[in-house]
Amino acid sequence: MVNRSQAPAIKDAVDFEILLKPYEKFNLDNGIPVYAIRSEEQETLQLELIFPAGSWFETENLIASATNFLMKNGTSKHSALEINEMAEYYGAYLNRACFHENATYTLHCLTKHTADLLPVLQEVILDPVFPEEELSTFVQNMKQKLAVNLTKCDFVANRHIDKFLFGEFHPYGRVSNMLAYDALQTESLKAFYKKHYTYNNCKIFIAGNLPANIIPLLNQYFGSTKWNGEELIVRPELPVLPAEEKKYRIFNDENGVQGAVRIARPFPNRYHPDFGKMLVLNTIFGGYFGSRLMSNIREEKGYTYGIHSQIYNFRQVSGINIQTEAGRDVCEATVTEVYKEMERLKNEEIPEEELSLVRNFMIGSILGDLDGAFHVIQRWKNLILNDLDENYFYNNIRIIKTITAAELQQLAQQYYNKEDFYELIVI
Amino acid sequence: MIHFNRFTLENGLRVIVHEDNTTPMAVVNVLYDVGARDENPQQTGFAHLFEHLMFGGSVNIPEYDEPLQMAGGENNAFTTNDLTNYYIELPAENLETAFWLESDRMLSLAFSEKSLEVQRKVVTEEFKEHYINKPYGDVGHKLRALSYTSHPYRWQTIGKELSHIENAQLEDVKNFFFRHYRPINAILVVAGKVTTEQVKALAEKWFGDIPSGEKYVRSLPVEPPQKASNFLEVKAKVPLDALYKAYHIYPRNDQRYYAADLISDILSGGGSSRLHQVLVKEKKLFSNIDCYHFGSIDAGLLCIEGKLVKGVKMKDAEKGIQEELEKLQQNIIPERELQKVKNRVESMLAFEDMGLLSRANNLAFYELLGDAAFMNKEFENYERVTKEDIHREAQIIFNEKNSNTIHYYAGN
Numbered sequence: 002m003v004n005r006s007q008a009p010a011i012k013d014a015v016d017f018e019i020l021l022k023p024y025e026k027f028n029l030d031n032g033i034p035v036y037a038i039r040s041e042e043q044e045t046l047q048l049e050l051i052f053p054a055g056s057w058f059e060t061e062n063l064i065a066s067a068t069n070f071l072m073k074n075g076t077s078k079h080s081a082l083e084i085n086e087m088a089e090y091y092g093a094y095l096n097r098a099c100f101h102e103n104a105t106y107t108l109h110c111l112t113k114h115t116a117d118l119l120p121v122l123q124e125v126i127l128d129p130v131f132p133e134e135e136l137s138t139f140v141q142n143m144k145q146k147l148a149v150n151l152t153k154c155d156f157v158a159n160r161h162i163d164k165f166l167f168g169e170f171h172p173y174g175r176v177s178n179m180l181a182y183d184a185l186q187t188e189s190l191k192a193f194y195k196k197h198y199t200y201n202n203c204k205i206f207i208a209g210n211l212p213a214n215i216i217p218l219l220n221q222y223f224g225s226t227k228w229n230g231e232e233l234i235v236r237p238e239l240p241v242l243p244a245e246e247k248k249y250r251i252f253n254d255e256n257g258v259q260g261a262v263r264i265a266r267p268f269p270n271r272y273h274p275d276f277g278k279m280l281v282l283n284t285i286f287g288g289y290f291g292s293r294l295m296s297n298i299r300e301e302k303g304y305t306y307g308i309h310s311q312i313y314n315f316r317q318v319s320g321i322n323i324q325t326e327a328g329r330d331v332c333e334a335t336v337t338e339v340y341k342e343m344e345r346l347k348n349e350e351i352p353e354e355e356l357s358l359v360r361n362f363m364i365g366s367i368l369g370d371l372d373g374a375f376h377v378i379q380r381w382k383n384l385i386l387n388d389l390d391e392n393y394f395y396n397n398i399r400i401i402k403t404i405t406a407a408e409l410q411q412l413a414q415q416y417y418n419k420e421d422f423y424e425l426i427v428i
Numbered sequence: 429m430i431h432f433n434r435f436t437l438e439n440g441l442r443v444i445v446h447e448d449n450t451t452p453m454a455v456v457n458v459l460y461d462v463g464a465r466d467e468n469p470q471q472t473g474f475a476h477l478f479e480h481l482m483f484g485g486s487v488n489i490p491e492y493d494e495p496l497q498m499a500g501g502e503n504n505a506f507t508t509n510d511l512t513n514y515y516i517e518l519p520a521e522n523l524e525t526a527f528w529l530e531s532d533r534m535l536s537l538a539f540s541e542k543s544l545e546v547q548r549k550v551v552t553e554e555f556k557e558h559y560i561n562k563p564y565g566d567v568g569h570k571l572r573a574l575s576y577t578s579h580p581y582r583w584q585t586i587g588k589e590l591s592h593i594e595n596a597q598l599e600d601v602k603n604f605f606f607r608h609y610r611p612i613n614a615i616l617v618v619a620g621k622v623t624t625e626q627v628k629a630l631a632e633k634w635f636g637d638i639p640s641g642e643k644y645v646r647s648l649p650v651e652p653p654q655k656a657s658n659f660l661e662v663k664a665k666v667p668l669d670a671l672y673k674a675y676h677i678y679p680r681n682d683q684r685y686y687a688a689d690l691i692s693d694i695l696s697g698g699g700s701s702r703l704h705q706v707l708v709k710e711k712k713l714f715s716n717i718d719c720y721h722f723g724s725i726d727a728g729l730l731c732i733e734g735k736l737v738k739g740v741k742m743k744d745a746e747k748g749i750q751e752e753l754e755k756l757q758q759n760i761i762p763e764r765e766l767q768k769v770k771n772r773v774e775s776m777l778a779f780e781d782m783g784l785l786s787r788a789n790n791l792a793f794y795e796l797l798g799d800a801a802f803m804n805k806e807f808e809n810y811e812r813v814t815k816e817d818i819h820r821e822a823q824i825i826f827n828e829k830n831s832n833t834i835h836y837y838a839g840n
Contacts, residue, residue: 003633005488005532009524011499017519042450045778082709085699090768092775111775138709145715145735148667152563256665259553259561290502291493303549306557326557358498365500365519372451373782 013357014364015402021391022377027216029224031200035216036381038208040374046112046209047375050126050223051386053234054104054197056172061189062181068190069099071139072106072129072198079124081135087121095122101172102316103386104197112210116218123222127229129194131187140182147177155326157253158261158427165249165423166267166320168242173315199229204385208378241318243267249425260332260428264339265322266421268312271387275412276319277397279312281404282412285351285359286310286342287323293342294323302338304331316387321416332426343417350406363401429804430787433624434795437631439640440612444791444800445627446619448784454620455785456516456526458534459792461615462608463510464587465580465648465726473587476507477551477596478604482514484543486533499525507585510725511796517785520621524630531634534614537605544598551593555586563666567733567836574658575674575729575832579651581722610641615795619788651676651727658832663839668715669736671745672834674729675825677721681797686809687821688721688730693769694761694818695719695732695752700768702752703732713740713748725797729832730825742835756822760815773810 027035059065073095074081088095093110095118108122150156160176167174205219212218269276280288287294287310294308308325327335370376384390432446467474482505483492496503501518516526559565568584576582587593616635618627654676677688696703696719703717717734736745780786794802824830 002637005528005535008489008495009522009528011525012519012521014500017500043778043782045775045782082700082705086768089698089700090764090771092768092771092773094775109779111778138712141712141737142708142715145668145738149563149735152665152667154561254561254665257561258556289497291497299550300546303546304553306550306554326553326561328553328556358494361500362497362502365497365522366502368500368519369453369502369517372453372784375782 014361017364017368019364019367019371019398021371021380021394023391024378024381029216029220031224031227033200033203033205033224035205035207035219036378036385037211037215038374038378038381039211040209043210043374044112045109046115046207046211047107047109047378048122049105049107049206049382050122051103051105051204051206051382052198052202053102053236054193054202055100055102056175057102057236057239058197058234059172059193061184062175063177063185064189064193065104066099067136067139067185068193068197069097069104071131071135071190072194073097073125074135074139075130075132076124076128077130078128084121084125088118091117093118095125112212115212115215119218119222126198126223131190131194133187136185136187136190140185143177144179144182147179147182152254154253154257154259154261154427157251158263158324158425161249161251161427162263162265162322162423162425165244165425166241166265167318168244171239171241173241173317195229196232197234199232200227201231202234206378206382208374239317241267244423247420247423249423251425251427253427257428258329259326260329260426262325262327262332262335263322263423263425264336265320265423266416268319268321268416270316270319271314275416276312277400278404278408278412279321279416280397281359281363281401282346282409283310283312283321284363285355285409286346286417289359289362291358291362293345294339297342298325298327298335298338302331302334304328304335304338308335314383329428332428336424336426340419343413343419346413347410347417350410353406356406356409360401364398367398430781430791432791432800434800435628437611437636439636439638440643441631441635441638442615442795443627443631444615444617444795445622445624446617446787446791447622447624448620451620451784452520453517453784454520454523454526454618454622455788456523456530457617457619457788457792458514458530459615459617459796460512460609461613461644461796462512463508464583464585465509466608466644466646467580467583469580469583471592471596471600472583472589473551473585473593474596474600474604475512476585476587477547477593478601479505479507479512479514480547480551481537481543481601482533484540484547485538486529487536487538489529489532490538492529492533495525496529501526508724509581509585509722511793513789513792515785515789523618523622523626527630527634530616531638534609534611534635535638537601539598539602541598544596544601548593548596551586552590555590555593559584559586564664564670564836566664567670567672567834570660570662570834571672571674571729571731571832574660574834575654575676576651578649579726580648581651581724581726581728606641608644611635611638612641612643615792617788617792617795619791620784648726654830657828657830660834662834662836664836666836666838668738669742669838670836671734671736671742671749672836673732673749674832675830677728677730677825679727680723680725683809683812684817684821687813687817688825690766690769690773690810690813691756691818691822691825692719692721692730693772694756694765697769697772702755703734703749706752707734707748711748712737713745742837746833753822753826756818757826760819763815766813766815766818770810770813774807777807
């Protein structure tokens with residue numbers, strides 16, 4: 002009979018060697034850098050074009066995301082429907098996304114269809130025309146979506162907490178609103194597009210099973226001309242303006258049965274020496290299923306379905322944000338417990354067993370995250386777009402493996418002080 | 429093509445091994461052949477509540493999560509109307525930890541009163557978060573109750589009402605466990621950097637001595653064919669009017685299921701799909717519209733749901749949908765459009781197969797359907813669908829008598 006009370010031996014995290022597979026780099030004829038991770042084992046690929054066209058660079062609210070969204074909705078040769086049909090005929094996904102810093106277009110497809118799809122991607126990037134009617138449909142539908150979202154306590158809470166941390170005029174704290182949608186004009190979208198989606202601002206990341214002629218293909222569609230001219234994008238300095246008042250209680254729905262709790266503070270960005278260390282402390286505090294917050298507030302008290310603490314990955318300045326949706330009558334108790342857990346981390350050293358568990362969990366999770374070409378390129382993208390290299394990645398791994406309980410306690414004493422946190426409940 | 433080996437332990441546990449040397453990871457996936465459809469109508473939500481209790485410690489291991497995290501692993505689980513599935517992903521070197529944990533909780537749970545008490549609360553909060561405190565959150569429940577008269581698909585996995593979860597007793601938990609969570613009712617899939625020999629040895633070692641249990645024989649109430657359309661009007665505190673329609677389709681093992689699936693793609697798979705193009709872009713009746721189906725093992729529902737553009741009348745919105753459905757009933761679709769939705773499926777399957785976890789989940793699911801090898805035949809089933817099948821099925825599915833409609837009005 003096997004002895005079930007005895008756990009099988011395990012290999013410890015510190016003994017795992019994690020390797021970030023190096024990328025191949027090419028330059029197209031016009032200089033666009035292409036970063037590639039090949040994997041012959043799959044039949045799919047992912048191709049992403051990235052531009053400094055996020056909300057950081059907008060001069061009026063929502064211009065960046067509207068431009069990004071509507072590039073796909075009509076070119077000088079094809080309507081939105083025709084573009085969608087061309088991509089979807091090959092079972093491809095042509096997605097766009099707009100973030101604080103960057104905006105992207107991503108093609109996911111079967112490798113065998115790459116050559117058929119690149120012309121579609123090229124049209125969307127090089128030749129969008131922003132039809133009036135597409136804009137008005139977009140505005141109408143986005144306003145409807147916003148109206149629905151504004152009835153949700155979690156959505157409302159997310160908007161407020163970022164506003165408190167960064168100020169409502171800063172891109173990290175600015176939120177959508179009905180008036181801003183109404184103010185959008187095709188002329189300003191065109192201007193924003195022309196300025197930011199240019200060949201010299203473009204980076205390409207590609208991963209998966211790449212066709213043998215991928216570089217000639219990319220050259221043909223994106224590398225042969227100086228498309229959209231040569232705009233130098235200067236990243237403006239934008240000061241954050243955090244709110245004065247720290248404590249908020251907002252009633253959004255008088256019949257709400259839950260409240261959205263947010264407890265947050267500003268935190269230095271990823272270039273600060275404490276950032277990598279704080280990722281470890283944050284995991285212990287609220288970053289995984291066995292975290293202090295989950296153990297206490299979900300698994301011990303049953304106040305919520307889930308509670309998490311995250312560290313924002315924003316470029317200029319980051320933040321620590323603890324968030325949960327809790328029963329209406331236990332929201333205040335939840336807030337109290339969150340601070341109690343901060344105090345415990347400040348007053349008591351983390352037991353070696355817990356720390357070792359978190360080291361292993363974090364390393365195991367990085368190992369799993371590096372599985373497959375799409376995941377590897379994602380890591381590289383985050384490094385490259387933030388002007389970092391593999392040393393940053395390996396340094397963070399070293400921190401996970403070696404940080405001490407004493408260092409973590411010091412970090413807690415520095416960053417987990419109640420008076421530094423904004424506190425919000427939206428019911 | 430997903431390769432796998434298969435064997436059965438003496439106690440009836442079916443084991444599937446999928447070797448993949450390109451990853452440093454391993455996945456251990458345990459599927460139990462029990463879902464919300466197997467619940468007592470007076471105790472709905474139980475299968476899902478039970479899933480939570482599976483993390484509350486087992487007979488020899490007081491804490492499930494900690495040793496797994498110590499081994500660098502992550503885990504989760506999900507419950508559907510049909511099945512309950514647990515999975516672990518961890519570095520392949522630590523594979524045995526997963527066998528130890530999964531086998532002990534198949535042997536027996538700790539059945540702690542405290543765990544039940546806490547998880548009742550946690551699931552109550554989950555219920556509130558997703559179904560009460562969200563605009564339109566009650567629609568799924570209402571649509572099922574309207575469409576099914578007899579089959580247990582008439583309730584959602586979260587349960588019909590909060591009281592069912594609040595009233596769950598430890599005795600019920602024990603009975604449920606020993607009826608359903610036995611080797612004979614389970615499928616184990618191990619995938620990743622593993623060998624079949626290694627898995628055989630580990631499976632024998634850890635699962636071999638668990639009593640087989642009794643095969644659970646499912647005999648669920650059969651849903652009689654729907655004879656007349658059903659209709660419900662709802663007024664709720666939401667900002668926009670919404671329209672929901674549901675139609676009965678086919679069991680997962682029925683070839684007609686594939687035609688129904690392709691119909692949902694024709695109607696709303698992507699920006700060039702019919703409902704989006706005509707009703708959102710051209711006629712501007714809806715700000716968003718979707719068509720999807722449950723993908724359930726017994727005969728499921730194909731649903732269409734959309735939010736009306738402010739100012740549009742419900743009857744005009746409904747007429748818009750009706751006209752699109754009639755086009756499918758009256759005309760054979762162009763060859764290219766059929767090819768488009770088939771290509772979409774081919775691509776979707778290829779992307780799904782990239783993930784180790786998804787391959788393991790799917791092998792278990794297809795084994796539950798009857799044979800893990802079905803996974804490799806899935807695309808052929810889609811390829812076999814003809815334009816005529818689509819035409820015929822559109823006429824049958826979208827027959828008015830087969831429809832269930834909810835007019836969901838914004839009110840105060």
